[in-house]
Amino acid sequence: MIPFLPVPDGILVTLTPDDLDLLNQLPEFLATLGSPAEDPGAARLHSPVYLDDIQASDEWWRLMSEEFFQSRTADRSAFAMILESAGAGTVASLAEAEALLRVLNEARLALAARLGVREEGDMELLDSDDQAALDYLAGMQQLLVVALIGEELEFPIDPTSDN
Amino acid sequence: MVTTRPIERPVTDTRVEEDLPWQVVVWNDPVNLMDYVVWVLRRLFGHSLAEATRLMLAVHNEGRATVNQGPREQAEMDAYRLHQHGLWATIEK
Secondary structure, three states, rough: OEEEEEEEEEEOOOOOOHHHHHHHHHHHHHOOOOOOOOOOHHHOOOOOOOOHHHHHHHHHHHHHHHHHHHHHHHHHHHHHHHHHHOOOEEEOHHHHHHHHHHHOOOOOHHHHHOOOOOOOOHHHOOOHHHHHHHHHHHHHHHHHHHHHHHHOOOOOOOOOOOO | OOOOOOOOOOOOOOOHHHHHOOEEEEEOOOOOHHHHHHHHHHHOOOOOOOHHHHHHHHHHHEEEEEEEEEEEEEEEEEHHHHHHOOOOOEEEE
């Protein structure tokens, strides 16, 4: 079964029960993110914008916090809505599919940070279950990128690759 | 997130610095996928596949790359959109 297929109205999303079991956990996982000062997962999604001016960076995050909150809430709602009917197959608009992609990426970044992935090579040090979870999310992300761009990837699926 | 290089601030007088555009910089990290980064750069900045790929490889190989530049307000908005997509972006003169 191909989980993400481009169709004229958007992306046809069809997920297996196993996919749904795993992906339905993501909004719940993201809801557990705490304060960036105490939670590496939250900190990864709250990286400084002005490296040489922490005050300016903090002010930027303060000013943008409502934008981020609304955007991430909307993405997670779209994600949950798509998953609700993805067992039988549902067409997500391009905007909804992009929201799905952002949530997949957000969860993968936060999970990797919580697991201690900080530098190149850290991923290989994870235990096999943690690595499998990150690899699974990477694979789904890659498949959705393929569907969104409608062409073959330049850097074919290799869950261990990074940017 | 890997930050392999310190920020290099240009040594200029204030007048010249004020005229410089703000740079939007994307930094390497060990988690974001190469194709995802290319997709984000194409989606947000309208880069061609070749240009987005060149920038992504610069991020990957050199630790960072300037992906756009302009007035501060625009740079801050670019940083917002990049962070919204999970890329670590900073802005600098």
